[in-house]
Amino acid sequence: MKQEMVDRIKNDPDFIHLVKTRSKFAWTLTIVMLVIYFGFVLTIAFDPSILGTPLSAGSVTTVGIPVGVAVIVSAFILTGIYVRRANGEFDELTARIKSKAKGE
Amino acid sequence: MKALFLALFSVAAFAGEALSGAVEKQPLNMSAIIMFLIFVGATLGITYWAAKRTKTAKDFYTAGGGITGFQNGMAIAGDYMSAASFLGISALVYAKGYDGLIYSIGFLVGWPIILFMVAEQLRNLGKYTFADVASYRLRQTPIRTLAAFGSILTVILYLIAQMVGAGKLIQLLFGLDYEIAVVLVGVLMILYVTFGGMLATTWVQIIKAFLLLSGATFMAIAVMAHYNFNFETLFATAVQMKETTSIMAPGKLVSDPISAISLGIALMFGTAGLPHILMRFFTVSDAKEARKSVFYATGFIGYFYILTFIIGFGAIVMVYQNPQYLDLAKQAIDGGSPILGGDNMAAIHLSHAVGGDFFLGFISAVAFATILAVVSGLTLAGASAISHDLYASVIRKGKADGLMEMKVSKISTVILGIVAIYLGIAFEEQNIALMVGLAFAIAASANFPILFLSMYWSKLTTRGALFGGSIGLLTAAVLVVLGPTVWVDFLKHEEAIFPYKYPALFSVTAAFVSIWFFSITDRSENSRKEEEAYEAQYIRSQTGIGAEGAVEH
Numbered sequence: 001m002k003q004e005m006v007d008r009i010k011n012d013p014d015f016i017h018l019v020k021t022r023s024k025f026a027w028t029l030t031i032v033m034l035v036i037y038f039g040f041v042l043t044i045a046f047d048p049s050i051l052g053t054p055l056s057a058g059s060v061t062t063v064g065i066p067v068g069v070a071v072i073v074s075a076f077i078l079t080g081i082y083v084r085r086a087n088g089e090f091d092e093l094t095a096r097i098k099s100k101a102k103g104e
Numbered sequence: 105m106k107a108l109f110l111a112l113f114s115v116a117a118f119a120g121e122a123l124s125g126a127v128e129k130q131p132l133n134m135s136a137i138i139m140f141l142i143f144v145g146a147t148l149g150i151t152y153w154a155a156k157r158t159k160t161a162k163d164f165y166t167a168g169g170g171i172t173g174f175q176n177g178m179a180i181a182g183d184y185m186s187a188a189s190f191l192g193i194s195a196l197v198y199a200k201g202y203d204g205l206i207y208s209i210g211f212l213v214g215w216p217i218i219l220f221m222v223a224e225q226l227r228n229l230g231k232y233t234f235a236d237v238a239s240y241r242l243r244q245t246p247i248r249t250l251a252a253f254g255s256i257l258t259v260i261l262y263l264i265a266q267m268v269g270a271g272k273l274i275q276l277l278f279g280l281d282y283e284i285a286v287v288l289v290g291v292l293m294i295l296y297v298t299f300g301g302m303l304a305t306t307w308v309q310i311i312k313a314f315l316l317l318s319g320a321t322f323m324a325i326a327v328m329a330h331y332n333f334n335f336e337t338l339f340a341t342a343v344q345m346k347e348t349t350s351i352m353a354p355g356k357l358v359s360d361p362i363s364a365i366s367l368g369i370a371l372m373f374g375t376a377g378l379p380h381i382l383m384r385f386f387t388v389s390d391a392k393e394a395r396k397s398v399f400y401a402t403g404f405i406g407y408f409y410i411l412t413f414i415i416g417f418g419a420i421v422m423v424y425q426n427p428q429y430l431d432l433a434k435q436a437i438d439g440g441s442p443i444l445g446g447d448n449m450a451a452i453h454l455s456h457a458v459g460g461d462f463f464l465g466f467i468s469a470v471a472f473a474t475i476l477a478v479v480s481g482l483t484l485a486g487a488s489a490i491s492h493d494l495y496a497s498v499i500r501k502g503k504a505d506g507l508m509e510m511k512v513s514k515i516s517t518v519i520l521g522i523v524a525i526y527l528g529i530a531f532e533e534q535n536i537a538l539m540v541g542l543a544f545a546i547a548a549s550a551n552f553p554i555l556f557l558s559m560y561w562s563k564l565t566t567r568g569a570l571f572g573g574s575i576g577l578l579t580a581a582v583l584v585v586l587g588p589t590v591w592v593d594f595l596k597h598e599e600a601i602f603p604y605k606y607p608a609l610f611s612v613t614a615a616f617v618s619i620w621f622f623s624i625t626d627r628s629e630n631s632r633k634e635e636e637a638y639e640a641q642y643i644r645s646q647t648g649i650g651a652e653g654a655v656e657h
Contacts, residue, residue, distance in 0.1 A: 003640075006639050006640045006643060009643050009647070009649070010639060010643065015643070015646075015647070018646065018647075019646055022646075026220040026221065027220075029216065029220050030216075030217055030220045030221065033213060033216045033217060033220075034217075036213075037209070037210075037213040037368060038364075038365065038368060040206075040209070041206070041210075041358055041364045041365075041368060042361060042364060042365075044206060044354040044357075044358045044364070045358050045360060045361045045363075045364045046361070048353060048354035048355075049353070051202075051353060051354050052352065052353025052354065059336060060336060060339045060340045060343050060349065060352060061335060061336050061339050061352070062202070062352045062353055064202055064205075064352070064353060064354060065202075065205075065335070065339075065352070068202070068205045068206065068209060069410060071209050071213070072209060072212060072406040072409060072410060073406065075212050075213055075215060075216050075402055075406060076399075076402050076403050076406050078216045079215065079216050079219050079398055079399045079402045079403075080399060082216075082219055082220060082395070083219070083395045083396060083398075083399045086224070086391075086392075086395055087392050087395060087396070091391075091392055094646075094647050094648065097647055097649075098647060098648075098649055101649060
């Protein structure tokens, strides 16, 4: 890539907007995933009895079962949220940046 | 606690215990062998088809870059769902109940992080290997050498684990000799990779992932149908069988915070540093497909872990205390209700309990197919590090022609295959969980920090990456040796010098801190140029401008 093109893209408001919103979005989702996972694991490390509580009086199924499944499902949903926005909004921005970089 | 943590890890980590100890040969299982032969025939057919389409180095390394996001997601899931994780995790659920679920969750949560942080950047910057990205603006020779070394080491450790596991498993399932089993796996893998390259490897992986998911789904549904799809009844019966409610709550798997965090870091960052996984991102056409791959992969893997949880409980109610699967000889000595072949065979016995001899044969054949697919992916990644990073970039300084590079890659595949067979036989009695632990530790402490900082930190210099990466690698290796796995279990000392089994928390920190320190203190002319080059790299990593185009298949 030529320096002149680097400078042009670097100062493109679309590029600045893309990088800013996407990295904020990616970091937010990363932190959500880390909080969910380490929250789950540290709950187990510090007080495992919370997850061992029966769901209702007399039931064998514990709180831990739906919580564990929810952690798995949350990982899938978070990736879905990211892919949806990245493949739509962010890719449109990228396409615009690309065509400007080629065209001008 | 630590001992149990260890023991559990070794069971679950890609099926440690029963598969690494002595196993008795089982009688020849005909339906399994017939189904396995059908699989081998079909995959060799695919290899023949792929060989005709594999003409250039790009075809060989990345299947021409024309794999779709869905296909790649399936292949990634296939790489991750090894036979050992299928048998190992269901065995852990079978033995400990809820702890198996906790364990499998650790393996899943790395995927969203990979998507948010590295997947599309990797696709935009790289060509064939992750070293392409790490060395993008740094000095080629030292960084490629280090990255290739990290890749080959990870691949070989992982390969030994898979080979030993494969030998034991096949011995158990098919009644073949250990050496014959290892040689058979090695030879088939060499055929797939040398002739069919990434295209054959990917399709073998996709087919196997489909078969494994179908088989596991059938088992889970069959189990649930017994209990009218009521989980409470299933769990209640399991608790009755085991005569304890402890299987419904967290046990001893994670009980101190340091181990919990360290294990989490090893699994998360380790996954993001495994060369055969990273290489998969170059097989798709662009960032959009790369993202989709992770989305599908996360879905398949998550679904698979939920299935293994049901299968584990299914084994408690249908296999545990079922006289048909009881190992009477062992029971006479040790008491309890041990099952034939050990806990790792829980899922296999369950397949017999729900589907008879025919389904047992199917699941056994799928388990064998799984091993083949995983070792093929690993070998291809190792061969690429040798041919693309060491031969083409370091030795020929980027001037090698594609065909020659591909030839070197094929030769490397054959050599790696032979090395894997040899080591698989030599390490027959070794603890394979140790190999996997080391592989993850090195991937997390050497490969990942360099890759991540090369993408996100403009001040990273060659010196920083080289020193920091090496320090991460050495710290990981030394702490594993001083830790309980080697120091106590292997070298038979009384107490470990380093108390934790998983060094990742410490070695990853050491890597990041030393990369930072040796980069900011680097005042050379070269480091200034490297910093200047960051801008152009960053634009390409964010937009894909200048990235490799794709070929339609």
